[in-house]
Amino acid sequence: MDGVDETLDDDILDAGAAEPGDGEGEILTADLPEALSGQRLDKVLAPLFPDLSRARLQALIGEGRLTLDGQPVADASRKARAGTYSLLIPPPAPADPEPQAIPLAILYEDEHLIVVDKAAGMAVHPAPGTPNGTLVNALLHHCGASLSGVGGVARPGIVHRLDKDTSGVMVAAKSDSAHKGLSKLFSTHDIDRLYVALTRGAPSPPAGTIETQIGRSPGDRKKMAVLRSGGRTAITHYRVEAAFGPADKPLAARVACRLETGRTHQIRVHLTSKGAPCLGDPVYGAGQPATAVREAIAAAGLQRQALHAAVLGFVHPVTGESLRFETPLPPDMASLQRDLETL
Structure with a gap:
């Protein structure tokens, strides 16, 4: 989206x-314990509806889409009472x-x-x-x-x-x-999906499976994050296909990632969790690559995360034919890889 x-x-x-436009929307429910009653309603409900920003929650409450034990609640600033809250999320227009x-x-x-x-x-x-x-x-x-x-x-x-x-x-x-x-x-998950990423450093070990819970970052609602609790199960199988720079401490790597699930920004979040974010990622690429890697990025003209959906394979849902499609790296990533190979 x-x-x-x-x-x-x-x-x-x-x-x-x-x-969007399907059905009447989605209903989210949350139980508010007695210990949280008496506080401002939107403040205590925000952590219970983690996929919504507080502003979005306030707007939905103002539209009359929140109920407490079946009774409408329309004031986000009122004092919270213990009970079961239901929130109707309307489908996008x-x-x-x-x-x-x-x-x-x-x-x-x-x-x-x-x-x-x-x-x-x-x-x-x-x-x-x-x-x-x-x-x-x-x-x-x-x-x-x-x-x-x-x-x-x-x-x-x-x-x-x-x-x-x-x-x-x-x-x-x-x-x-x-x-x-x-x-x-x-x-x-009966789809073969393989992505190629060019990363800062290389994940360790060089091959493995990352299985976490992914949800909205508590500190930044525009980002996803690995969560200790809540979120949704996310599974990525990865393998370092090539490492660039010193063998004991690579400056960059080409990593193949095969998706078992497909969560929001899954690969980008998972690689970052391994200390090897996609090069050029404006959201999850905190920390500067080595000078030689930065120079290679500039020379390649890369202005986005270095992530490419290289393979998609599936059985045709109507004819039953097995289909598999593979595309090479686009010019910016191909050029970057060539420069990284010289490190």
Whole structure:
């Protein structure tokens, strides 16, 4: 997803999540203990609804979407009382994307689905702040009426997504049967998804599995983080394919990451948790790379996180054919890797 801030994009849109305009929204519930009663309502509820900013929570309460034991509560500043709070999260207002003649790198297409190599810098679907120029706008122009309405008005055909500044292979549905089948494959993790990242330093050990809980960062609502409790299970299998610089302390590395789950910013968060964030990552790349690595980044013209969805494999949901697509690193990452190899 893109949202107001592009850092809210998902690496993968969970197939089971409601699309904008679907149903009546989502209901979240939380039990407030007696020990927290008497404090300002929005303050004590904010940690109980960790996926919402406090401003968003205040707005929803003001719209009358909060109840306490079934009774409406409309004042966010009132004193909290113990009990069960229910919060209705309305679906986003459906957008009506316009077809736009934007070139697409098409890897495969039939009457049911289309596979593309998404360029870095292209958002997947329109959102506030990114009203056009998206993959959805391009697909609507290319596919015409065959795409309209498949999977919802706001995100027609979309069953997963990449961050705006992550490049690589994506599949979109052109028919309802393909949409349903692809959504099921993603929800059951029956998809082969391999990403290539160029990282600051190298994760240790050089191969392994990262399994954590990922959720909104308590300190920055625009970021995701590894959490001790709460969040959602996230599993990434990784392997260092090449390390650059001194063998005992690499300055950078090429890391292959295979997703078992697909949470928001999963790979970026997991690699950062191993002390090896993606090079160029403006959100999770805290800390400066070595001078030689910074020079290589500048020479390559890299202006985004060095992350590429290199492989996507799945069984065609309608024909049963086994499909696998692999794309090389785009020019900025390829150039950066070549320079890193000389360290």
